[in-house]
Amino acid sequence: MLIILKENIRTLGKLGELVKVKPGYARNFLFPQRKAVKATKENLAKLEEQRLLLEEGNTKRLNVAKELALSLHDKFVVLIKQASEDGKIFGSVTTREIAKVLLQEGHAIDHRSLSFSGISIKNLGKYQVNIELHSEVIVPITIYVVKSETDAHELRQVELQNQKSQQQEAAQEDTNDE
Numbered sequence: 298m299l300i301i302l303k304e305n306i307r308t309l310g311k312l313g314e315l316v317k318v319k320p321g322y323a324r325n326f327l328f329p330q331r332k333a334v335k336a337t338k339e340n341l342a343k344l345e346e347q348r349l350l351l352e353e354g355n356t357k358r359l360n361v362a363k364e365l366a367l368s369l370h371d372k373f374v375v376l377i378k379q380a381s382e383d384g385k386i387f388g389s390v391t392t393r394e395i396a397k398v399l400l401q402e403g404h405a406i407d408h409r410s411l412s413f414s415g416i417s418i419k420n421l422g423k424y425q426v427n428i429e430l431h432s433e434v435i436v437p438i439t440i441y442v443v444k445s446e447t448d449a450h451e452l453r454q455v456e457l458q459n460q461k462s463q464q465q466e467a468a469q470e471d472t473n474d475e
Contacts, residue, residue, distance in 0.1 A: 298317065298318060298319070298320045298323050298335070299315060299316070299317055299335075299336035300315075300316055300317075300318055300323050300327060300333040300334065300335060300336055301313065301314070301315055301316075301333060301334050301335075301336050301340055301341065301344055302314050302316055302332065302333050303331060303332055303333055303334060303344070303351060304332055304351070304355055304432075305355060305431075305432040305433065306332060306432055307429070307432040307433075312348075312351055312352060312355055313344060313348055313351075315336055316333075318333075323335075358431055359431050359433060359434065362430035362431035362433075362434040363431075363434055365404070365430055365436075366430055366434050366436045368404065369404060369428065369436045369438060370436070371460055371463075372404075372436075372438045372439070373438065373439040373440070373441060373456050374395055374398050374399065374402075374438060374439070374440050374441070375398075375441045375443060375449045375452055375453060376390060376394060376395070376398065376440065376441070376442050376443070377443055377444070377445065377446060377448075377449050378390065378421070378442055378443075378444070379444070380420075380421050380442075380444045384420050384421040384422070385419060385420055385421075386418075386419060386420060386421060386442060389417055389418055389419045390418035390419075390424075390440065390442060391408075392408040392409070392411040392412075392413070393408045395408070395411055395426060395440060396408035396411060406428060406430075410428055410429045410430065411426055411427070411428055411429075412426070412427045412428075412429065413426055414426075414427060418440065418442060420442070421442050421443060421444060422441075422442060423439060423440070423441055424439070424440040424441075424442070425437050425438075425439060425440075426438055426439075426440050441456075
């Protein structure tokens, strides 16, 4: 099925491009999300009229995503999960759990924009998760899965100290460069 993209989609193409996709993908995902329209002469003409508005909207979303990316830079999330003695957690960590913690910290992130990059989090430890804020802005964050509140508190203290020392080193390098 031929469609016209109404926004940039990393896996398909850019705004205004004519793309061939499977009918189910278009019907069940792209059309309801208003990310694309069916390729007809009328829709092509209408898109050319609206192209400037769509590009402006896309640019605004990109700028908002870049600002949010700056606030999420060096972000880490600590999740407390019940686990066995050998470190296997009961259940697994989901994108909804991470999004909920980020919301509690003041970052409204949709759980569908989080990706585990093919891994499943079923053990205690440190993991890297990507947040796709825009098709052009992907931010990695670190997820720590720990067993108790005391472990979480200690980990937060260590991470904050590491971030402060990295900032001080960067500031020293800047003064040395001048």
